[in-house]
Amino acid sequence: MSQTAAKAIHYRYFLNLGPQHPSTHGVLRLVIGMYGEYVLSIEPVIGYGHRMHEKMAESKPWPMFLPNTARMDYASPLPHQHAYVSAIEKMTGIQAPERAEYLRVITSELSRISSHLLWLGAFLLDLGAFTPVLYSFDDREYILDILENLTGSRITHCYYRVGGVLYDVDGTFVGKVREFITRLHSRFSMYKKLVEGNIIFLKRVKDIGVLPLDMARRYGATGPVLRGSGIAYDIRKAAPYSMYPKLDFDIPTGETGDCLDRYVVRIKEMEQSLRIIEQALDKMPAGEVMAKVPKKLALPPGDISFSTEGARGEVTYYLVGDGSEVPYRLKVRSPCFSNLSLLQELCEGMLLADLIATMGSLDLVIPEIDR
């Protein structure tokens, strides 16, 4: 062992970024071995928020699990719900009408924008800037009001059903969404001036937490974390579902995989989501929003897996049916779990402040990891 390494082990102390901490977004415990200000090793301890969602799915008929899907990743709940109802629809051969699919796309993209705005505020809060979080929450209020008028809840929506969506929308909804699109477009320049152009911010995130491509592949990272390192892998283009084949949008990528690239990727994703919503509003046909679904729908024996693109990465629901209404097994692949696991290898030799910035840029929602 080299002399510095031996010295580092000799002087190592353990810092507990405990379950209660301002910057772990949820209840995550990181046991950090440190030498001075340098991080030698981290050990994430998860499970503080385990709520047994998958067990609940196995013990109740499948319609009763719908509220749970929104509560796993509460920042962007609708892609999870989309995956669940689409999995059951595919398994049982039910086809939702086109208008319903367009509504699903519009609301999922609104959910994605809301999640990225929340991430923006929280990331800057980790870095020590206390005002952008309130500006982004102000923007997010518009989305939450729109979704509240439509679904009845601000965050834990229970809007999608097998066979379509629950409510149809009217002209007020369309008007409010278009108003929101215009408003958000005008806010990006303010964020650029306050955040992206700021030299202190740039020094904190440029060339920090560089994620090499092979490391991202090995740990199965998805979402903006993977796209920041250069691969344009997005389920909406790689294995398209719902109405995404008919809509025209780009997949933004970064080059080096540092925190700044992940930041820019998420800002550009918000712009692309606005583009998707506009196209969907224009193309949405008139019609029914709910298909004919039998009163008691049993899941046929067999298994199915359905992936959607959540705000944090690839959300997969793997469902095993056994002929009754109660699923035999439901497995949820949470994108944050894979993203967190690469932190162990990524952080060796970083400064503590850089670890906080990197963890923030991974966009973790711990209840989704713990389910």
Added chain:
Amino acid sequence: MAGYFLELISGAQSLIAGFGVTLRALLSPVVTVQYPREKCPVGKGYRGHPHLIVEDETGRPKCIACGSCMRQCPSQCFTVKGEKKEGDKRKYPTVFQLDFSRCSLCGTCRDICPVAAIEYCDLYGIAGFTREEFHYDLLADLPGRAETGVNPAAQEEKQLAGDI
């Protein structure tokens, strides 16, 4: 050497630009609503707590006490008993209790009801000191109204606000 000075100058410019953004925010009106002095308008789809809908003609609940909501609720919130008394055309509920502390506002009860007898009210100030305050008896306050809930604290808030 040139990079040293260029970075300094561009950095200073970016800091001044940041100052401009917050100064403009300082001079702009606030975006918050001063609750409880001002109140937000409640969204039209807002979910307060489930309550029973009455028929206009008879003033009795539309509910036929089939028990679907009781069976389908993911959190087992309801207790429903009903019977068809002498002179009635159908079954009416005799016991209809809701344990609101377990409700997740999913909407299953409303979607599954065959006669659309259960709906969400628009109360948002629902608060209490004990769990028992959230065990609602949905039949208790029916005659004459269908909007306000049976939660006494919420009733009091509506009175203070001058809504009733």
Added chain:
Amino acid sequence: MEPIINIPVEILRPLLAAAVAIGFVFANATVMGYLERKLAGHFQRRLGPMEVGFHGILQMPVDGIKLIGKQLIAPDNVAGALYYLAPLIALAPVSLPFIVIPFSPGLQAIDMDIGLIFILAMISFNTIAVFLAGWSSNNNYSMIGAMRSVAQNISYEIPILLSLLAIALMTNSFSMRQIVESQRGYWFIMLQPLAFVIFFISALAETNRAPFDLPEAESELTAGFHTEYSGITFSLFMIAEYTYMFLNCSIATAVFLGGWKGIPLPFGEYTGCIWFFAKAYFLMFVIIWCRWTFPRVRFDQLMNFSWKYMIPFSLVNLCLTAIGVKLWQAIF
């Protein structure tokens, strides 16, 4: 009529000054705390405290009463007396510099001929207090905060001293009164803008204010060096921080912005202090503005900034000032 107690004026004057200074320290903390919370609210497009008193004016006194009433929880293994001594060391030297600050021509308690150095010496007690607090708390987080604070404070002392040295070269004295009086017809900021900028940024770093607030970096270290302090001990640190802010701003006002000079008011001997306070509190507004606009710098970037940017520029400024003063003397 015979006075009851015969106190000579030479003792009465400093005693009165001391009483006013201590009272001012707490009054300033109250006003600054309120201003900070209200301004923070408005920068974030919300209102700040509104409930307690008219627009929240009574918020800070009520908070003070609440903090005094809190239980002082000290963890088990703290280093005994040092743990309780640290906030006292933070607060005790803070009222002394008020004796030499020239609020107005008639309102300066004692005019020491090393007044500037005296104020700077008293301000540097902050370093020791923060380090003691972090070390005696027996907590890893606090220790990191304390280490960062010591390195930060030592690095930024140097640019402060060098930039003020340039002014001392020009005025040929360290006495605060003489420095203010030599700004006849112009303010020193017009002659020494670079020194002012360097002094202001270094003062931000000395008082551990954002964007240099690493010792108490909330999102990384929970609360840094004052994690383990509760109730009145925590608020003593906060009062000390606000007072150090005021002291640094009043040095900047007296040295660069002309002190009590401004449009002449009636009773000029004593009402000059209105201009002094206006300028000092404007600088404090700018400090609050900085906190709520910028993210935090990383620790090594902070040290780089001091040693590679602040110190070279202040040395160059000092050399140019020296050359300028000699030329001025040679020509006139």
